[in-house]
Amino acid sequence: MINLRRPAVLAVAVAAALAGFGLSGPGTATADRAEAARDTVNNKHVVAISVDGLNPRALKRLGRAGTPNLHRIIKDEGAGTVNARSQLEMTVTLPNHTSMVTGRRIKAAKGGHGVTWNDDTVTKTVQQAAGHGVDSVFSQVRAAGGTTAVYATKSKFWLFERSWPAAIEPNVIQVEKDGAVAKALRADLATDPASFSFLHLGKPDQVGHHQGWMSPTYLKAVAKVDRIVGKIMAQIESTPSLRSNTIIVLTSDHGGIPGTRNHAIKTNRENYRVAFAFWGPGAGVPNTELYKLNPDRAKPGRTRPGFKAVPQPIRNGEVANVSLDILGVGAVPDSLWNRAQDLNWK
Numbered sequence: 001m002i003n004l005r006r007p008a009v010l011a012v013a014v015a016a017a018l019a020g021f022g023l024s025g026p027g028t029a030t031a032d033r034a035e036a037a038r039d040t041v042n043n044k045h046v047v048a049i050s051v052d053g054l055n056p057r058a059l060k061r062l063g064r065a066g067t068p069n070l071h072r073i074i075k076d077e078g079a080g081t082v083n084a085r086s087q088l089e090m091t092v093t094l095p096n097h098t099s100m101v102t103g104r105r106i107k108a109a110k111g112g113h114g115v116t117w118n119d120d121t122v123t124k125t126v127q128q129a130a131g132h133g134v135d136s137v138f139s140q141v142r143a144a145g146g147t148t149a150v151y152a153t154k155s156k157f158w159l160f161e162r163s164w165p166a167a168i169e170p171n172v173i174q175v176e177k178d179g180a181v182a183k184a185l186r187a188d189l190a191t192d193p194a195s196f197s198f199l200h201l202g203k204p205d206q207v208g209h210h211q212g213w214m215s216p217t218y219l220k221a222v223a224k225v226d227r228i229v230g231k232i233m234a235q236i237e238s239t240p241s242l243r244s245n246t247i248i249v250l251t252s253d254h255g256g257i258p259g260t261r262n263h264a265i266k267t268n269r270e271n272y273r274v275a276f277a278f279w280g281p282g283a284g285v286p287n288t289e290l291y292k293l294n295p296d297r298a299k300p301g302r303t304r305p306g307f308k309a310v311p312q313p314i315r316n317g318e319v320a321n322v323s324l325d326i327l328g329v330g331a332v333p334d335s336l337w338n339r340a341q342d343l344n345w346k
Contacts, residue, residue: 038145040328045246047185047197047232048319050100051225052093052154053205053263055213055255056082056275058222066223069230073250073277079284079345080277081291083299084314086254088306091263091271092118093205094156096253098126099317101136101160101198103335105307111336120155126163135332136160137196137320138167144329146195149188151181153202160198169194178203182228186235189242196323199232201225205256208263213256213270233279247280247326247345251316272304276314278345290314293344318343 059082064071074080087099089106098115099106108114114129126134138148138160150160151172161171170188174180178201185199203221211217229250236242252274256263263271278284284293291299291314298305300313317337324331325341332339 041141041144041146041195043245044327045189045193045195045197045242046249046323046326047189047199047236047246048100048249048323049199049201049229049232049251050097050316050319051204051222051229051250051252051275052200052202053208053213053254053256054222054225054252054275055204055258055270056273057214057255057258057270058204058219059275061214062219062223062226066219067226069226069233070250070275072233073229073248073279074275076286077283078248078277078279079288079290079293080250080275080279081289081299081314082273082275083291083301084251084274084276084316085300085304086252086272086274086316088304089266090116091254091266091268093154093253094118094159096316097157097200098159099337100251100253100319101138102126102134103137103317103320103332103337103339104130104134105317105336111334115159118156120158123162126159134163135334136164136167137198137323137332138164140320140324140329140332141196141327142167144327146327146329148196148198149185149194150198150200151185152198152200153178153181154200157200176202176206178225178228182232186232189232189235190239193239193242193246195327201228205263208256209261212259212261213263214258218256236280244281247278247283249319249323249326250277250279251275251319253316267304269302269304274316276316276318282346284346290345293346296342314343 087096095106098113102113105112108130141148172184207218207221236246254263257270298311321331321338322343
């Protein structure tokens with residue numbers, strides 16, 4: 001397990017030292033605004049959870065009895081939909097997760113992040129893939145004085161640490177060990193919660209590739225993830241400092257075609273349809289679908305709206321900017337999805 005923590009940003013320490021000596025000057029107002037921003041972001045928490053390879057059909061097949069916690073988030077207690085969309089260009093893991101944290105599309109030539117690979121053999125940064133600087137939810141939260149953390153079950157997620165090394169702490173990666181990374185997250189939530197935590201759970205995708213989507217083993221994997229998510233919810237509810245100010249944002253990178261081991265066909269609805277939901281204090285109205293809270297988003301039915309569609313459907317790439325909105329931080333610069341931070345969750 002890799003668990004990295006870094007010291008506070010030097011500029012913050014310097015500002016604190018100057019304030020302690022009572023020094024003032026042209027930068028005092030800026031320092032005051034920075035302190036106010038830190039107070040705002042550090043009084044709230046977002047836990048973004050991506051369930052890799054979650055086909056919404058599994059939730060219907062297993063029902064509320066088999067996935068009680070995911071049902072709590074998506075419908076019973078939160079605001080959610082099972083008809084959001086993945087990225088248009090690709091329905092594979094790393095490109096979609098990079099869109100989640102940057103708010104960008106994939107294609108670099110069109111302003112995207114440029115991450116088109118899906119393994120850990122490529123050691124580029126997001127900035128190198130795009131050909132220019134790229135900010136993220138991690139860098140935005142850090143710039144506002146908050147903290148961020150990543151907990152992931154695939155080694156390819158070292159991409160985030162390489163791309164924004166000063167912004168992520170801790171960075172916990174345990175390959176194919178959903179329970180272990182979730183346990184690390186729960187421990188940090190109990191003692192030192194980050195302003196923004198990103199959790200990747202990979203078991204459904206792993207089993208889908210080996211046994212097929214919607215196979216009995218795949219359904220067992222989804223049920224196991226549900227139990228893991230339930231423990232995270234219980235940790236939040238049992239921690240006094242979290243229960244009134246922590247929101248879970250849940251989504252997925254892609255689904256998978258039932259009876260196959262395939263999720264790469266970007267035009268297949270089984271691949272591009274994903275869940276998107278919020279759970280926590282003030283999140284939605286029970287039994288209210290997320291699209292009803294967002295009349296400026298078009299419920300896509302079975303279709304796959306393109307970039308020029310007006311209005312757009314809810315997309316998994318909205319994770320970054322809606323999380324920043326919850327934390328009181330501005331949108332990721334040059335992002336596309338939810339740049340206006342107008343996705344309603346309550």
